[in-house]
Amino acid sequence: MAYQDDIGLMAHLMRRAGFGAGRDELEARAAKGYEATVEELLHPETQPPVDAYTLLRYQPASLLPGGQPPMGNVNWLYYLVNTQRPLEEKMALFWHHVFATGNSKVDNYDQLLEQIELFREHGMGNYRELLSIVARNPTMIFWLDNQQNHGTAVNENWGRELLELFSLGASNYTEKDVRECSRAFTGWTFETKIPRAPYGRFPWKFEYRPEDHDDGEKEFLGYKGHFNGEDILDIIVQQPACGKFICRHLYNFFVADEPQVPAWPIEAPRDQKAIDTLVEAFRDSKFDMRSVLRVMFNSDFFKNARFQHVKSPAEVVVGTLRFVGGHEVPRPGYGELSMNTAYMGQDLLNPPSVEGWHTGKEWINSGSLMARINFMAEKVGDTSAPGVRSIIDRLKTRGSLSPAQLVDGCLDLLGPVEVNPDTKQQLLSQANEWGQISWSNGGSHAADQHVGQMLQLIVATREYQFA
Amino acid sequence: MATNDPCVVVLQLTGGNDYINTMIPYNNPLYRDNRPAVGIPDNNIIHLDSNYGIPDYMAPMKKFWDDKKLAVLHGVGFKDSPRSHFRAMDIWHTCEPEKVGTEGWLGRVAREFDPNKENVVQVVSMGPSLPRSLVAPGVPVACVAGPLERYGFLPQVQGNERAHVLDRFAKMYSPAIGSGPVMDYLSETAIDSLKGEDIIKVVPQKYSSTVQYPNSPIARKLKGIAQVHIGEIGTRIFYCDHSTFDTHAGQNPGHGNLWKAVSEGVEAFFADLREHNKADNIVMLMFSEFGRRVHDNGSGTDHGAGGVAFVLGEKVKGGHYGEMPSMKAEHLVQGDLDPNMDFRSVYSTILDKWLDLNPVPIVNGTFEKPAFLN
Numbered sequence: 001m002a003y004q005d006d007i008g009l010m011a012h013l014m015r016r017a018g019f020g021a022g023r024d025e026l027e028a029r030a031a032k033g034y035e036a037t038v039e040e041l042l043h044p045e046t047q048p049p050v051d052a053y054t055l056l057r058y059q060p061a062s063l064l065p066g067g068q069p070p071m072g073n074v075n076w077l078y079y080l081v082n083t084q085r086p087l088e089e090k091m092a093l094f095w096h097h098v099f100a101t102g103n104s105k106v107d108n109y110d111q112l113l114e115q116i117e118l119f120r121e122h123g124m125g126n127y128r129e130l131l132s133i134v135a136r137n138p139t140m141i142f143w144l145d146n147q148q149n150h151g152t153a154v155n156e157n158w159g160r161e162l163l164e165l166f167s168l169g170a171s172n173y174t175e176k177d178v179r180e181c182s183r184a185f186t187g188w189t190f191e192t193k194i195p196r197a198p199y200g201r202f203p204w205k206f207e208y209r210p211e212d213h214d215d216g217e218k219e220f221l222g223y224k225g226h227f228n229g230e231d232i233l234d235i236i237v238q239q240p241a242c243g244k245f246i247c248r249h250l251y252n253f254f255v256a257d258e259p260q261v262p263a264w265p266i267e268a269p270r271d272q273k274a275i276d277t278l279v280e281a282f283r284d285s286k287f288d289m290r291s292v293l294r295v296m297f298n299s300d301f302f303k304n305a306r307f308q309h310v311k312s313p314a315e316v317v318v319g320t321l322r323f324v325g326g327h328e329v330p331r332p333g334y335g336e337l338s339m340n341t342a343y344m345g346q347d348l349l350n351p352p353s354v355e356g357w358h359t360g361k362e363w364i365n366s367g368s369l370m371a372r373i374n375f376m377a378e379k380v381g382d383t384s385a386p387g388v389r390s391i392i393d394r395l396k397t398r399g400s401l402s403p404a405q406l407v408d409g410c411l412d413l414l415g416p417v418e419v420n421p422d423t424k425q426q427l428l429s430q431a432n433e434w435g436q437i438s439w440s441n442g443g444s445h446a447a448d449q450h451v452g453q454m455l456q457l458i459v460a461t462r463e464y465q466f467a
Numbered sequence: 468m469a470t471n472d473p474c475v476v477v478l479q480l481t482g483g484n485d486y487i488n489t490m491i492p493y494n495n496p497l498y499r500d501n502r503p504a505v506g507i508p509d510n511n512i513i514h515l516d517s518n519y520g521i522p523d524y525m526a527p528m529k530k531f532w533d534d535k536k537l538a539v540l541h542g543v544g545f546k547d548s549p550r551s552h553f554r555a556m557d558i559w560h561t562c563e564p565e566k567v568g569t570e571g572w573l574g575r576v577a578r579e580f581d582p583n584k585e586n587v588v589q590v591v592s593m594g595p596s597l598p599r600s601l602v603a604p605g606v607p608v609a610c611v612a613g614p615l616e617r618y619g620f621l622p623q624v625q626g627n628e629r630a631h632v633l634d635r636f637a638k639m640y641s642p643a644i645g646s647g648p649v650m651d652y653l654s655e656t657a658i659d660s661l662k663g664e665d666i667i668k669v670v671p672q673k674y675s676s677t678v679q680y681p682n683s684p685i686a687r688k689l690k691g692i693a694q695v696h697i698g699e700i701g702t703r704i705f706y707c708d709h710s711t712f713d714t715h716a717g718q719n720p721g722h723g724n725l726w727k728a729v730s731e732g733v734e735a736f737f738a739d740l741r742e743h744n745k746a747d748n749i750v751m752l753m754f755s756e757f758g759r760r761v762h763d764n765g766s767g768t769d770h771g772a773g774g775v776a777f778v779l780g781e782k783v784k785g786g787h788y789g790e791m792p793s794m795k796a797e798h799l800v801q802g803d804l805d806p807n808m809d810f811r812s813v814y815s816t817i818l819d820k821w822l823d824l825n826p827v828p829i830v831n832g833t834f835e836k837p838a839f840l841n
Contacts, residue, residue, distance in 0.1 A: 104711060145716035145767065153765035157715040160550070160770070170551055175801055257649075262553040263567040310649065343612055345595040352596070353482065353711055355553050361649050365597035366660035367610035369653070370620050378623055420646055426639045460621070461639055462646075462653040 006030040008416050010037065012306045015467040016254050017041050017297060018086025020319040022387055023394065023413055038297045042124065042290050044085030050078070058330045065109040072109025072349050073338035076116060078330045080318045091123035091289070092116050093314055094253050096348070099134055099166060100356030101143045103349055111139040111204055112349045127246060127287040128237045131167065135229055138190035138204030144354065147189040149182060151214040156182045161354050163236070171265040172241040173221060180218040184227045187213030237287055240279075247278035247292065254296060256308035257360030274301040307418060307466040310360050313344035315467060316372050320459075324379045325386035343371040364465070376459040380414075383452040392451050400438035403431030410454045419463045427457055473821050476692060476705040476751040477573070477600065478685075478729070482713035483552065485722060485768050486758035486775040486804065490539060490791065491520045497761075497794040505718040505763045519787070524723035527734035528777075535785035538839035540776040540813050542792045544806030548757055548772035552713070555756035560599040562811055562830045572814055573704050574603025575829045576822060580703060587663040591695050592706040593688035601706055607659035615671050615691055619664035620657075637661055670698035678739040685709040686732035693739045696749065712755055718767040729753075733779070750780040750821050750840070752813070760802050761794055773804035776813050778839055782821075788837035809834050816840055 007023075010030045014021040018041070021029070029037045040046060055078045056063055062078070065071030083089045096119065106112055115137055122130050134140050135158075141147055144158035159182025163173045173181075187209045218227045223235055236242055248269055252258040255274065259267050269275045277299060278292055285291035296302050311319070317340045321327040327337065341348055345368040351357055380388060391413045395401060401409065407427045411417045419427070431454065437447045458464055488505065492498050493512050512520035515532050519539075531537035545564050549555055561568030577590050587607040592598060595612035602608075611618055624632045640657040643650065674694045680686040688707040695702050709729050714721050733751070740746035758774030773792050792804040799805065811830040818826035820840035827833055 148716040148764065148766045150765060155715055155764045155767070156769045157713075164551055164553075170549070170554060175550070259567070262551070262557055266567050343595065345612075353552060353713070358596070361652055362597065364653060364656055365592075365595075365608065365610040366656055366663065367612040367618065368595055369656055370618065370660060370664075371595075371612065373620060374622060377621055381623070420643050422641070422643045423639050426635060430635055456621075457635065457639070460636055462650055462657075465653060466649075 003030075004416070006034075008306070009034060009303060011415055012303070013037065013041075013297065014086070015315070015319070016090075016302075016309070018090055019080065019315060019322050020467075022323055022325075022390060024390065035298060038294065041085075041087035041297075042294055044088035044124075047084040049085070050082045055330055058332075059334060062330070065113075067103065067107040067109065069103070069109075069350070070335040070338050072103065072112060073342075073347075074330060074334050075109070075113055076348055077318070077321075077334065077338040080314070081321050081327055087293070088120050088123065091293075092119035094250070095119040095123050095130070096351075097253060097356045097359075098249055099140065100351035100354055101139055101349075102351050102353075106139055106143055108139070109349060111142075114203070115139045116349075124290045124293065125288070127282070127289055128233060130289075131162075131233045131237070132230065134166070135162070135185065135188065135233065136206040138206055141188065141190050141206070142204070146185055149186050149188070151186045151212050154179065154182050154186065154214075158182065158185055162232075165261075165354060165356075167236045167245060168239055168241045169245040169264055170262065172239065172245075176219070177221055180220045180227075181232050183214045183216070183218055184220070184232045185229045187211070188229055243279040243282040244275060247275050247282055250278060250292065250296060251275060252359060254293075255302050256305045257310060260358050260360075260362065261355070271301055274299070277301075307463070309467050310363050310465055311372075311467045312357070312359060312363060313341040313346035313368070313372065314348060316344060316376065317341045319467075320376050320379045323387045324382065340371070340375050344368045344375070345371075369465075372465070373460045376464075377456040380455040380459050381452045383448040388452060388455065391455070392448055395451060396439050396447075400436055400440070402436055403428055403434065406431045406434075406437060406450065406454055410451065410458055414455060414458055414464075417458060417461075417464060419458075419461055423461050423463060427454065430454070430457060470699045470701075471748045472701075472703055473748050473750065473823075474696065474703045474705065475573070475576075475817065475822065476749060477707070478689075478733070478751060478753045479598065479706070479708035480710075480712050480725075480729070480753060480755040481552075481556075481708050482711035482755070483555075483757045483759055483770055484712040484755035484774060485714060485718065486771075486773065486791075487761065487794075488522060488718070488722060488768075489525070489726070490541070490775050491522065492518060492791055492794070493520045494518060495794060501762045501794065503763065504765050505722075505767060507719075519791075522723065522726070524727045525730045527730040530734070531737075531779050532785060536779055536781060536783050537785045538778040538783050538837075539787050540778065540808060540837065540839070541787060541789035542773045542804065542807040543754070543776045543789075543810045543813060544757060544773045544804075544808075545810060546806070548803070548806065550757065550770040550772070550803075552756060552770075557599060559754065559756055559810055562814070562832075569599075569602065570604075571598070571600035571602045572829055573600045573706070574606045574608075576818070576824060577601070577606045577608075577704055578603050579824055579829075584659075586701045587659045588666050588695075588700050588702055590704040590706070591667075591692070591702045593691050594706075594708065598706055598708070601704070605655070607655070607663065609660065609663045609667055611667065611691060615694060616668055618667045620661060633661060666700050667695070670694050670700065673698055676739050676742060678735050678742060680735045680739075681728070681731045683728040683732060685728050686735060689732045689736040690739070693736055693743075696740065697743045697745050714759070714767045715764070715769060716767040718763070721767075737779070747781050750778060750783060750817065752817065753777040753779070754810070754813070758804055761799055761804060762802060771803040772800060773806035776810070778813070778817070782840065784839050784841065786839070788839055808837070812837055 062071040062075040146158040149155040191205045281292045281295040514520045590608045692705045754776040759768035759771040789808045812834040815826035816836040818824045
């Protein structure tokens with residue numbers, strides 16, 4: 001029983017802090033212990049980086065993909081599937097949800113990928129520093145038009161979204177604060193782009209132009225002064241609303257689904273005490289994300305939140321590909337593979353707007369449910385895939401299997417997955433139609449097939465849509 | 468289901484469409500004063516009448532206007548417009564300006580039409596996400612993300628086995644007691660989609676047309692809607708969107724590219740419907756979550772308040788409804804047009820005059836009903 005508890009908890013941690021794990025990995029991690037695994041995840045530098053040369057060799061166009069999908073998606077998918085630093089990549093995805101920046105306008109995956117690289121590098125570092133980095137990120141500047149925010153003509157786009165979507169949340173500032181905040185960021189721009197033709201794209205570079213900065217006095221959230229952008233960020237992070245907003249994002253992304261962001265000023269968090277705990281860690285550590293994550297993953301509220309979160313399309317696709325294996329090398333076809341999250345409603349590097357994606361239940365509608373189930377069923381039904389073979393090999397060692405043993409074995413090795421009794425009854429009725437299965441006496445092929453079909457049925461269940 | 472029941476197509480202009488450059492008050496000197504950078508040059512304005520014009524990139528809309536099939540709803544919005552995309556869109560979708568609503572106005576319409584859920588394809592949305600407008604408990608919505616013919620579960624299972632597997636699937640998704648609202652929602656979505664897929668998948672097989680749609684995402688969506696409508700499967704509410712109208716910078720040519728795609732798509736759509744003699748029972752509503760700031764910011768326009776909505780169709784009484792709110796500085800609210808027509812007025816007319824429903828419980832109140840439909 002202790003083994004099952006440890007494996008179940010480790011599977012939970014890896015689904016949330018990463019993109020899931022197969023049984024071999026779960027056993028190895030469980031042997032090391034839960035807290036040690038959390039520490040390892042929090043210190044990605046202890047694990048080898050992804051081999052970028054293999055990507056270069058197979059998909060050279062994905063290194064500097066320009067504006068056309070899917071090569072930008074190919075690049076990120078390759079990292080997501082191959083990373084041995086799952087939390088680093090998961091945090092990059094988290095910040096991509098928050099600082100949602102998209103190709104629909106940027107028209108430049110080179111720059112979007114550079115932004116993701118920033119999230120990898122600084123995503124578990126200090127939030128105050130990250131804000132500063134994002135404010136200087138040319139991709140963000142272009143996305144929210146700050147290069148058009150001039151001392152003589154204020155453009156509010158960045159100033160507004162910084163407050164509404166990146167730090168405080170609606171209702172924690174006035175229209176005047178938006179204006180003053182925008183003024184403080186005048187002159188924050190990037191070097192003029194060199195035209196594409198005939199040279200191709202050149203990397204963008206941050207530039208501060210003091211002559212375009214409005215150095216007049218500003219009044220922002222009750223403070224007065226000749227503020228520049230950094231002063232604004234200092235004021236923002238000290239606001240109680242800031243910690244609450246960022247920690248609620250963390251909770252929604254890693255622990256359990258919250259209502260959509262616009263409802264936050266009105267609806268209380270589903271676990272106020274959990275948010276308070278995170279906010280305390282955020283404040284005490286002076287906004288160090290690694291410290292907040294450590295508190296979160298080691299907390300009971302996290303450990304007890306199994307299957308309280310509808311998997312995002314990125315979690316579905318990456319989780320499935322990592323689980324079944326065989327997709328490590330970015331062979332031809334990777335482009336189509338990389339678009340699957342978009343079919344499920346999450347076009348990575350191209351969110352529908354600066355608001356990012358609506359999560360939780362809103363991932364699900366008729367078309368997206370079809371897309372996710374069809375994708376997962378196709379992958380786990382391939383009995384030659386290494387991850388599926390590994391399940392078959394483990395089941396094989398148990399000799400011949402009764403219908404109940406087949407169902408329990410598959411549920412266990414695919415998760416462990418917990419299903420309600422009615423669902424289980426359906427799985428059992430299916431297994432009963434096949435009867436006892438065995439790999440001996442020429443039954444090997446049929447037995448393989450039945451395992452594959454059982455896995456297909458399980459990934460198609462309601463329960464499997466949760467992580 | 469009668470095949471000439473009135474239907475509604477909503478085309479959402481996501482991001483905040485710039486009212487003033489869409490319906491240009493070209494005689495008003497304040498227009499030039501406020502739009503030094505993004506104003507449309509006089510020779511690029513197509514006059515609709517002595518007051519208003521449209522930019523030339525909206526040229527196809529002129530024909531609808533001339534045929535008196537385009538109603539222009541001026542100054543639409545709501546008081547205390549939040550200037551947040553998120554929140555403003557939510558308000559349009561739910562008709563709840565004061566609290567966060569969970570039900571959409573069209574979801575309520577669908578429930579009125581079909582309380583017993585006899586038709587699971589009554590509402591069709593083109594795109595991978597489900598707009599909140601369409602959400603209501605017990606209301607099925609077919610969200611079609613790709614080509615219609617690929618809509619369906621487990622396409623890899625074919626032949627005799629298919630019916631059996633889908634039956635097992637349906638049983639796994641049958642409602643389970645006490646499993647929670649999200650589980651229930653999953654059940655409902657799966658079961659309804661399962662019923663709907665056979666109906667939707669075959670629609671393209673019955674469709675042929677001489678109309679060539681332009682190659683744009685919105686045209687593809689509109690073509691899908693035309694196919695479903697022409698296929699007569701009882702769909703009454705259609706939804707699609709085009710984005711992003713959030714033209715803070717680079718408004719010219721950005722706004723032009725957006726409207727060119729939309730107006731050409733809409734032109735092809737109505738031509739297609741007319742060719743199939745299926746245009747008479749369609750009304751199309753185009754709206755955006757807010758208009759944009761009156762004074763431009765040097766290369767674009769920031770978030771504003773009052774906006775413009777359009778209603779088009781064979782049965783629409785074309786013309787202006789309401790008037791553009793004053794652009795005089797003393798009448799602006801934080802630099803924005805003060806809305807003078809509640810957005811729920813637009814809905815109320817459509818509900819009352821077109822769909823024959825009592826608008827009050829659907830839009831949460833009584834509002835004026837501009838007479839753009841008989």
